Amino acid sequence: MAQAYKLTYFNVKATGEPIRFLLSYGGIEFEDYRIEREQWPQIKPSTPFGQTPVLEINGKQTHQSAAICRFLAKKFGLNGSNDWEDLEVDAIVDTFTDFRQQVASYHYDQDEASKEKKWGPLKNETIPYYMSKFEEVVEKNNGYFVGGKVLVAMWQWSLLRCDSM
Ligand SMILES: N[C@@H](CCC(=O)N[C@@H](CS)C(=O)NCC(=O)O)C(=O)O
Numbered sequence: 001m002a003q004a005y006k007l008t009y010f011n012v013k014a015t016g017e018p019i020r021f022l023l024s025y026g027g028i029e030f031e032d033y034r035i036e037r038e039q040w041p042q043i044k045p046s047t048p049f050g051q052t053p054v055l056e057i058n059g060k061q062t063h064q065s066a067a068i069c070r071f072l073a074k075k076f077g078l079n080g081s082n083d084w085e086d087l088e089v090d091a092i093v094d095t096f097t098d099f100r101q102q103v104a105s106y107h108y109d110q111d112e113a114s115k116e117k118k119w120g121p122l123k124n125e126t127i128p129y130y131m132s133k134f135e136e137v138v139e140k141n142n143g144y145f146v147g148g149k150v151l152v153a154m155w156q157w158s159l160l161r162c163d164s165m
Contacts, residue, residue: 005030008043009053015065016053022069022152026076066093073152080147088146092137092153099130 005023009016011034023030035043035052047054048063055061055068062068070090073079080086106122109115134145142148 003058004056006033006056007031007053008033008035008047008056010035010037010040018069019053019055019065019072022072022076022078025078026072066097069093069152078150078152078154080151085147085151089151089153092145095130096153099126102126 005028007016007019007023007030009019020030020032044050048061051063053065053068054063062071070079070093073089080089102122103126106115106118109118137145144150145153
């Protein structure tokens with residue numbers, strides 16, 4: 001029997017997009033439920049930890065974007081070929097998260113003065129640092145992050161390429 005997949009997330013790319021990519025890659029039809037900001041207070045209490053993305057499979061809810069990606073990657077053969085490769089994938093994914101959090105801290109800052117103060121270091125230090133490091137890794141791995149092939153780390157990379165944080 002076909003399984004029913006439903007992804008609940010805001011109408012942005014951010015941490016939901018790699019899950020959408022993975023489900024599409026795996027040929028899984030899913031309900032791409034995009035909530036509007038004003039719906040959120042009503043939906044929040046029904047989520048496992050008050051946050052999205054939430055993936056439901058046959059009514060069973062799960063959360064945490066990286067964990068969901070890892071789960072789907074395994075299903076679609078996009079995890080590593082051994083424990084070491086899996087470790088390397090996890091390390092890259094966690095590094096994206098570190099990087100993204102620094103960009104998000106600037107992006108979502110509502111205080112104009114504090115935001116302006118963050119821009120210089122972000123543009124001149126943080127972004128060039130992470131980008132050059134990521135490039136180094138990719139150069140060492142024949143154009144991929146791990147193992148010279150497309151793995152879940154690649155989809156997580158899409159987080160950084162999203163036009164909305
Ligand atoms: N570590 C979590 C972070 C989840 C998260 O920060 N979700 C945000 C949207 S990107 C959210 O639901 N914010 C609304 C809220 O916290 O009320 C993940 O990667 O899934």
